[in-house]
Amino acid sequence: MLKTEMALDKAALILKLLGDQTRLTIMKILDQHACCVCEFVEIFQMSQPAISQHLRKLKDLGLVQEERKGQWIFYSVNKNNEDYPFLQQLLEQLPSQGFRITELEENGTRISCC
Template identity: 65%
Template sequence: MELPSIDIEKAATILKLLGDKTRLTMIKMLDSHDYCVCEFVEIFKVSQPAISQHVRKLKDAGLVGETRRGQWIIYSLNKKSDVFPLVQNLMNHLPNQDFKLQELEAQGLRISCD
């Protein structure tokens, strides 16, 4: 099956966006779990506004979607995005990041956003 191609400009924009280590790590983490901003704040040890800015950029690019659960907004990878095949190919070369969530749980800092 041939994957649809995306134009160079769009690919360059996505790759530039994912050139940031935090955003690249977020995307890899979202490949296996959904997260809320508060969990990212604990994992990356940066401010909530900084995390929200990263998430907003990923969302604006169509890479991340959101669902509301009460007062919480839960973020997930948008696998229907036209650029997802490119991102997925990139993620195939990255190490699994599930240990970050396991460390959070072990420290008792996993926030239940239900």
């Protein structure tokens, strides 16, 4: 198999993971904006442990990376992941979620943990 081809089992695993609307939305947001857990708590009105669980699943598959800034961890799409071209094609088909970040900014809750 060529290195540029993705195995069907890996594609199925990614698609299954992104079959959850919350994780899919998180990925769309993170493709354009680095965010911390507290921002997703605000966006989704979910508990911090629930958001952390979603992010852990995405990180375990290497789709998301984290960067520590002081005591805070910011998440973004891992564009260096070998599967990013596949993921990118999926994310490009989705409507923008930038309005969610704009709402955080307007409410004064963008990066409120920092």
